[in-house]
Amino acid sequence: MTITGQPPTSLLDSTLNADTTRVNIGVEVLKKAQDLMKQQGAAEMKMLEEAAPQTGGRLLDAYA
Numbered sequence: 001m002t003i004t005g006q007p008p009t010s011l012l013d014s015t016l017n018a019d020t021t022r023v024n025i026g027v028e029v030l031k032k033a034q035d036l037m038k039q040q041g042a043a044e045m046k047m048l049e050e051a052a053p054q055t056g057g058r059l060l061d062a063y064a
Helices: 011-051
Strands: none
Touching: none
């Protein structure tokens, strides 16, 4: 048996810490995915702008 100066961690504290860690990891994964999507979108826009015919100052026209 080990005796320490700190009170033992309760089951509730352990569960809350594990849940917090799981949520934090999920948030970081979503941020990375969002950053990747932004980079891909920027690369696609650059490709479209480079492929478009050069007509003065207007590079890309889109109509709904």
